Amino acid sequence: MPIVEPSLVEVQRTEKLALDGIDVSGDWNTFLRSRVHTDLDLKVLEWVQSQPQGETISRCWQCGTCTAGCCMHTDFGLEEFNPRYFIYLAQIGYDEELRKYVDTIWRCVSCNKCVERCPKGVKVEEVVHTIGTYLEVTGIAKESPADRFDRAYTENLLRRGVLDEAALFRTYERLEGRKTPTRELLRLGLSMLLSGRLHTGPLAHRARGWGRMKPVLTRLMTEDLRRRRDSATGPGAVASPGRRP
Amino acid sequence: MSASRGPADEVPAYYPGCSLDGLGKAYEVSCQWVLRRLGLSLDRIVDYNCCGATEVKNLSQEVSVVLPARNLALARGMGRHQVVAACNGCVYSLTRANDALSDEPTRGRINDHLTAGGSPRYDGGASVQHVLEFIHNRAGPERVRHSVKRPLAGLTVAPYYGCLYSRPKRYTGVGLTPGTDDPEHPEFLDELLTACGATVLTDYSAKTICCGGGHALSDLDVSVAFSASVMNEAKRAGADLVATICPLGQINIENNLDRIRQTYGTEAILPVAYFTQLMALALGASVKEARLKDNFSRPDLFLRGRGFP
Incomplete structure (x- = not known):
């Protein structure tokens, strides 16, 4: 897993250190805290993939082009808005980390720069919205x-x-x-x-x-909303292998 | 979807969308004025419906395709192969529907819904373009230059295209099909306004940024910040005026004027006008005929001060 959760980054900082009279205090080393994941659950990935708006998620190879150009991330300066990372978390099924972004993920303004630039044809904007929808229909996030x-x-x-x-x-x-x-x-x-x-x-x-x-449209809308809720939470929900008992 | 555009001189179907018949009235009126003066015409789709913009797709994929598909079906029913829309959001959702409908099973399903609702079927074959592309392709900067009655000399204009005019190319075909603009560095608006005699800031850095219009009401921090950047960047580059091509952008920026004033000060405010209002002015319309007084940022006051009648 090459890309790490920010919460695991541990910086070794030296507050006051002088060598031969030269001040060398500062950040000396950056470590990643070691951890064992036991609670990864691919349900989120499978659900996102099963939605027409989210089916391109599996094409993502984590290059980060979307985040680099994302107007929320760069222009607005909301650093934790990171579509590449949201997709990563969904791909490995890391719900626990994903739920930290419930107040962030809905803020995408749909400018579609990411969709324009993605070299793999991921419809990033729609995928990110679908991940947000997952958080909402499963009750992890409140309605934004x-x-x-x-x-x-x-x-x-x-x-x-x-x-x-x-x-x-x-x-x-x-x-x-x-x-x-x-x-x-x-x-x-x-x-x-x-x-x-x-x-x-x-x-x-x-x-x-x-x-x-x-x-006709009212019926379609009701059916679609029901289907997406049931498929995420109901008895027919997509399988969730590897879930810890 | 098939790229056939019908005969080159076809009068395209015109999809006004809700904005041009509502808050964006000034855009509609000035647009018709410009088209008439340039000898171009469009045939309005009567009984069109809202295209769903970027909102409906977050709730239901099926509904987000049926809505624009009905409009495309009506256009094909009029025998047209080309549809012209004036709003970036409409261009986005109409082209997005075309993309979804290139899948045959989807097309079958959507047509079932259309038939059940008493609408004509849509079997593809309607290509969508922005009214800016239409004017640029059909009249072109040359004809505009010859038709100018009152050049916009001395006006420095920042051309603001906004987000969904030129992207994503997988939907709009922009940059891939002849006669379409570049998705990252669009130039059609620059060329048309230059032909009108204005000084155009071709390197305007906010050309294709988002105005935050998608969250105009639901995330004010963002929509105010982005609307302010559109004006700040223009100001920094020395613009007198910002030209827009999207009613959502225009309305969002102008709706935030007071909040921008509170946060960034009065100096941050520039008059904002639809590009067709500026073109109409150059082609001989008065400030009143171009409905410049409708805009909250009051470009009419500014332009009258510059000697436009």
Whole structure:
């Protein structure tokens, strides 16, 4: 296992050391704490691979091109956001380490630079989202703000086929317990309305023929959500070899 | 999916997407203005539906393919081989669906869903391009240069393409198919704005960074930081204005103006406008006709100050 968990890195530091009058204090050596893994569980890998969005995970050869260009990792500077590492942990089935990133992994902004650059054709962005989904459906992570937004967005668009942007904004603010002052909303709303940009409630656009499409999509959505939950947690969950009793 | 683009002079189907009929109205209006002036036309897909952008795929693969597939099916129903979208998110999800549908069993399944919902079937054959590519390929910088009425002389513009215009190439075909832009160093916007007489910052470092729009509401720290970089980098390079090609980018950046002001100060703010608004201005539209007042960053005030009527 060439790539190591940051928590295992042990630096041997010398606080004050002078040799022949020259200050040589500092980091002298870096060790990796030795450890024996007994709790690796390939269930996460198998589950991610079984999802259409995650099936390319096994092509990854850990080159790190995704992390090197990742805007969350480099531009935003969130060092622990490391798609290469998330994939690695999922590949070896190291749940215990993966669960340390529940508050990080959902923050991918889907810029797709990683998918563009991956030399092995891994759909990194979708794979990372799928790993995040695994953490969520198995109850390891709570529903993240991004997941809540995805849900609000999808419910909104399924209603009429066309997005009602203003209603989505209001719904999402309610979900997060945020509130833009009413006066501010009215001011914005009025200027939008006058410039023909506010299509909400009775003014909302609607795709003709959506009446027949909607039940089909609603059923598909419910089935997909149920399937992914059951396959991760239910009795028919993917096999988990090597799990410690 | 098959790369056939139909006859070279085909009038493509136009997929406006929810944004252009809603918050991005200024983009739609200025876009139509530019197309008319350049002698280009697009046929609107009526009764289109939302393409699902980058959100739906995180919940259900099946739904995330059916949604764009219905729009592509409607375009094929109009007899078109080309679909033009103006939003990066739409280009992404439409091309992503084309990629998924190149698999035959998937296509069969998705068509079953479409039929059950009373929509036409989709058997491939609709290639998707961004409206920027369309204008660049059909009119080109030369025709634009000849049509300019009021050059954008003295304006330094930072061309902001954002993320999903040019990538990932496995979906968009960008950089691999003739007539498509480079995925890492796109240039079409630079060329068109240069043709309009503007000074374009070709080496603008934030050209293809993410604006954080995917998490515009759900992760404010990130969306504010990225929107600020788009403007800061432009400012640093000496831009007067940022040109965008995506309604989500435009709206996200402008929605964060107050927060950017609080964090980085008023100096960090630059006016932001859709590229078609700037092109319309150069092709003879007034500031009002280009609907520049719609933008929260008020490019109308700035441009009036520079003598544009």
